[in-house]
Amino acid sequence: MSTSHALSLIPVFCVAFAIVTYLTRDREKSDFENQASLPPGPRPLPVVGNVIGFKTDEPWATYTEWSVIYGDILYSRFLGQEIIVISSEELAKALLERRSSNYSDRPFNPVMEPFGLTYSSAFMHYGNRWRLHRRLFHQVMRAEAVLEYRPLQLRKARQLLIDLLDTPEDYVAHLATYSNSIVMDVVYGYEAKPRNDPVISVVERSMEMFVKVVTLQKAAIVGSFPFLLSLPSWLPGASLKREAISTRRLSEDMIGVPFRYVQQSLASGNAKPSMVANALQKFSGRDESGYFEQAIKESSGTAFGASSETSSSTMLVFILAMINNPRVQERAQAEIDSVVGADRLPNFEDRSSMPFVDAVLRETLRWHPVLPLGVPHAATDSDVFEGYFIPRGATILPNAWAMSRNEEKYPGPEEFRPERFLSPDGELNDDTVSFAFGFGRRICVGRYLADASIWSAVVSMLAVFKFAKPLDDMGREVEIDVQWSTGITSHPVPFPCRIIPRVATMSAKTLGQMTNISDSAPLRGELR
């Protein structure tokens, strides 16, 4: 058979396979199903499910539109996948927190194994292996532990300012370097080079693939048409197979390269305290099977991935918001100037005196949640919730996008208004936008680290720079046509902007004098 003939049969195979999958799919009916009906939702097409009107590049927007029609608990189907979308924060808490024993699993994702992503703690099934990962994170990322990283965060923020001063046009790379270098230090004790660090670039390439691969659509397609991964990789049209092969290679490097760096540093007696070094020492001599070593390797690899995309995306959203809201930017700068003065940069002791800056950070998390559909949970068992039947194994999507657009809680939700987080007397209110970090037992383990790293970058950038729209040939400001990336995370696609020092004579030397942190400041205590 010729290659072109073989190719022409692929769609036929796909449809035939989908029909067989659909007809033979067998969801166990439980007693619950006889008592309650599935939540309302758009009528699915046979086989393919709810594809009509579904915006694949903005699934959160589709689910939010559907939630207006069908309510805050809705049912939808994509190929063989049953999806329950929760669009209210209260209902998400009631389900994912108060019933967390049943809703802390992740959906089976057929993409993970062939793409070499089973290492990820964030997509791992609920169970003992996940618990061990969580414990390893907890050692170094719980609220009290992250206080130790403050000197590191301030030092890296100063480096970020120097980089922005030097080459403002590379701001996207500088933001990525900032968040990546903090997590590399915390997790591996690795001091990344300010530019073109070889280890960081391995991890960045791997993450780029990761966010494109871990989407609901891809999971459903691979789940329904697994033979696509068996096609010879040379075959035109076998792009999925080729993508799987390169993602697998990148993932191996991503978790292997920095891990070997720590092993070698420990062997030569030069290891700095870090999540990996501490844990390897703790389990040394009592890990014959290599079980703990594997968990340390996998969880540390996850930490990097989970942090890099989310933190730098949030900072991109912040810059965009500042450019489009100059009055907000000026008010935050006035607050910083009044607390800090002109001779030094802000530090963590100043934080409680600058509620407006914190309100800007919260509004950034709300205005464009970088994980608009969170990370999917799964129902371990069938259940009835709010009178609706939730099938065993269903994917549960906490629709952070819809929560951020709740008109009652956030009037004028498309506008960037930090004041919504302040009481009339200027104090911060209780709304910490916690939905941006997820729910229940799977809530983001890195949230305290993320909060301090993003605050330190945001306050430092506001103290030193003005962010403004680009200029045209006539010197007039031009509006930015913002595009948003799509995948499991979403952030503004790099846009032109001006990053101008607020003091024209600002230099790297002045920045050094404005920070009272020593470059060799001890960052953590002894190895435990």
Ligand code: HEM
């Ligand atoms: C702005 C920054 C960040 C945001 C918005 C964010 C958000 C999230 C969200 C929504 C989840 C899913 C929670 C759920 O399943 O309900 C999550 C999980 C996770 N995050 Fe973050 N995150 C951020 C930064 C970080 C950082 C800095 C780290 C680590 C260094 C991190 C590590 C993780 C891990 C390991 C998980 C998986 C938890 C599990 O499945 O048990 N994140 N994050």
